[in-house]
Amino acid sequence: MHALLVILIVSLIVFLLMRLLPGDPILMYVASGDLQSFSVEQIKHLKHQLGMDKPLLVQYFDWLWNAVQGNLGKSLLHRYDVLEEIGNRLPITLYLGLLAFAIGCIIGPLLGVISAVRRGKWLDNLVTVIANLGITAPPFWLGIILIYVFSLYLRLLPVYGYTSPLVDLWKNLQQSIMPIFVLATFPIASAARQTRSSVIEVMRQDYIRTAWAKGLSERVIIIRHVLKNALMPVVTLQGMLLRNIIGGSVIIETVFVIPGMGKLVVDGMISQDYTVVQGVILVVAVTVVVSNLIVDVLYGWLDPRIQYE
Amino acid sequence: MPGETLPPINELRRFVRVLLSRGVVVFGVIAILAVLIAAIFAPIIAPYDPDAQLLDDVLQQPNSRHLLGTDSLGRDTLSRIIFGSRIALLVGVGTVIIAASLGTVIGLIAGYFGGWIFTVIMRFTDGIMAIPPLLLALVVAALLGTGVKGVMIAISFALLPGYIRLICGQVLSVKENEYVMAAHSVGVGKIGIMFRHILPNCLSPLIVQMTMMMGLAILIEASLSFLGLGIKPPAAAWGSMVYDGYKYLVMRPILSIGPGLAIMLVVFAFNMVGDGLCDTLDPRLRGTL
Numbered sequence: 326m327h328a329l330l331v332i333l334i335v336s337l338i339v340f341l342l343m344r345l346l347p348g349d350p351i352l353m354y355v356a357s358g359d360l361q362s363f364s365v366e367q368i369k370h371l372k373h374q375l376g377m378d379k380p381l382l383v384q385y386f387d388w389l390w391n392a393v394q395g396n397l398g399k400s401l402l403h404r405y406d407v408l409e410e411i412g413n414r415l416p417i418t419l420y421l422g423l424l425a426f427a428i429g430c431i432i433g434p435l436l437g438v439i440s441a442v443r444r445g446k447w448l449d450n451l452v453t454v455i456a457n458l459g460i461t462a463p464p465f466w467l468g469i470i471l472i473y474v475f476s477l478y479l480r481l482l483p484v485y486g487y488t489s490p491l492v493d494l495w496k497n498l499q500q501s502i503m504p505i506f507v508l509a510t511f512p513i514a515s516a517a518r519q520t521r522s523s524v525i526e527v528m529r530q531d532y533i534r535t536a537w538a539k540g541l542s543e544r545v546i547i548i549r550h551v552l553k554n555a556l557m558p559v560v561t562l563q564g565m566l567l568r569n570i571i572g573g574s575v576i577i578e579t580v581f582v583i584p585g586m587g588k589l590v591v592d593g594m595i596s597q598d599y600t601v602v603q604g605v606i607l608v609v610a611v612t613v614v615v616s617n618l619i620v621d622v623l624y625g626w627l628d629p630r631i632q633y634e
Numbered sequence: 635m636p637g638e639t640l641p642p643i644n645e646l647r648r649f650v651r652v653l654l655s656r657g658v659v660v661f662g663v664i665a666i667l668a669v670l671i672a673a674i675f676a677p678i679i680a681p682y683d684p685d686a687q688l689l690d691d692v693l694q695q696p697n698s699r700h701l702l703g704t705d706s707l708g709r710d711t712l713s714r715i716i717f718g719s720r721i722a723l724l725v726g727v728g729t730v731i732i733a734a735s736l737g738t739v740i741g742l743i744a745g746y747f748g749g750w751i752f753t754v755i756m757r758f759t760d761g762i763m764a765i766p767p768l769l770l771a772l773v774v775a776a777l778l779g780t781g782v783k784g785v786m787i788a789i790s791f792a793l794l795p796g797y798i799r800l801i802c803g804q805v806l807s808v809k810e811n812e813y814v815m816a817a818h819s820v821g822v823g824k825i826g827i828m829f830r831h832i833l834p835n836c837l838s839p840l841i842v843q844m845t846m847m848m849g850l851a852i853l854i855e856a857s858l859s860f861l862g863l864g865i866k867p868p869a870a871a872w873g874s875m876v877y878d879g880y881k882y883l884v885m886r887p888i889l890s891i892g893p894g895l896a897i898m899l900v901v902f903a904f905n906m907v908g909d910g911l912c913d914t915l916d917p918r919l920r921g922t923l
Binding site for chain 2: 479
């Protein structure tokens with residue numbers, strides 16, 4: 326129910342933002358066709374046809390009703406069906422994003438635990454430095470540096486492009502390594518920092534001291550007693566990270582020229598194709614809300630106390 | 635009496651000492667100060683006018699006259715990086731002040747009054763938070779125009795929900811304290827309680843969040859400028875400099891690497907100082923970050 330309400334509010338925010346943007350969508354629509362053949366009356370008629378002469382609230386509910394039925398409208402410039410185009414591009418963004426997310430979920434906490442357990446040693450210092458650099462490196466810049474080193478200098482990987490793994494898996498892997506690495510950098514770094522911080526916090530607890538006093542081995546203490554408690558804040562972080570990965574695809578897909586949702590929205594913004602931008606943001610927001618819902622469920626599973634509250 | 639003024643000074647000294655006890659925090663403070671000095675005294679420090687096109691010196695390699703070379707229009711890269719610090723700091727500090735001020739007031743109202751006011755504000759906050767900040771800033775920047783002012787408002791809007799949530803959460807716990815009840819019982823008004831009794835007790839996490847967000851704001855601005863939807867050339871914005879340099883990556887990688895390193899340095903510095911402040915203001919966290 327809460328998630329549904331949030332999606333409704335997002336749809337309202339997106340709709341209002343799009344209506345406030347400069348540039349008349351009708352004129353964009355006309356400009357993309359044959360400009361000479363439209364008279365003022367015809368433009369008026371077109372406005373009526375598209376329902377843009379109705380009050381704003383009515384327009385919103387019309388748009389929402391259509392969106393619920395799977396109709397996000399047509400691109401103002403290219404006249405393609407927005408949902409269909411999103412359907413073509415979403416798998417690409419999700420493929421790269423989810424792989425990056427999975428890598429972040431595994432490597433990040435792993436580095437964090439190693440760092441916390443070896444606190445103050447060179448390994449800890451190394452992980453901390455890498456994590457801090459990973460958080461601060463601008464993704465577009467990191468992408469450019471990788472292209473320079475691995476594509477232009479060492480000539481090991483292609484500069485840009487995307488091939489479906491179903492068409493050519495090897496080519497896909499070569500093209501995807503750099504974008505996935507850049508997308509995963511922030512999740513790895515922030516999950517490592519968060520895990521390190523919460524593992525150190527948990528290791529100070531009395532029950533951990535008791536476990537040590539009982540003579541349990543370090544491995545058992547870390548896996549059975551520390552990890553489950555320390556991973557709680559990390560799970561919360563994952564919901565936010567997925568949002569950032571989807572946001573990050575905007576940058577990555579532009580740098581590596583990947584035909585995903587991020588590229589679609591940037592191209593839409595540059596060409597003022599607002600139906601496309603509106604549709605993409607709505608789909609992104611729904612994806613984020615659903616992923617947050619999954620995180621909440623996972624959270625309840627990890628900490629049963631939450632279910633009783 | 636002189637004795638009365640002593641404790642706060644000692645407290646401040648202790649605060650500074652603890653804050654600067656970690657090497658990376660000292661590095662962060664020095665880096666921020668250096669960038670601040672570079673921004674203020676840019677016209678004196680920069681060897682060239684950042685917009686001057688030296689047509690005989692187009693795409694120069696780093697040399698004694700141009701320490702970081704020149705771009706495709708013959709502009710000195712080092713000078714543009716130095717002037718770029720002005721935009722970075724203005725956007726970083728400005729957006730955070732706007733977002734934190736607005737977020738604090740809205741968060742205070744939501745947390746203090748509760749009920750339907752809380753529900754409406756928090757659901758809208760959840761709604762805005764469902765849109766990735768970069769995407770949101772992208773749309774709002776297009777709405778307001780791609781000048782420094784438009785970009786600042788856009789990024790502030792994207793960062794706003796974080797502050798509302800933070801302050802609201804703090805208020806919910808602080809308002810249960812006995813001193814708030816005591817203030818109520820002696821007849822202090824709602825505004826007085828909110829701003830004089832509750833707000834000061836929410837400041838520590840707010841200061842930490844503000845420092846951290848300065849780095850994020852600079853990153854978002856650089857990303858927008860890189861995409862061509864932020865601050866437009868010829869203004870010396872680091873993000874658009876990286877993009878311009880990208881076209882000459884094979885020939886002059888320094889054109890992209892230089893401004894990128896500048897972004898990284900500033901964001902790193904703000905994050906480290908944020909970590910240090912978090913450590914100092916919350917002793918329980920000391921050593922965990």
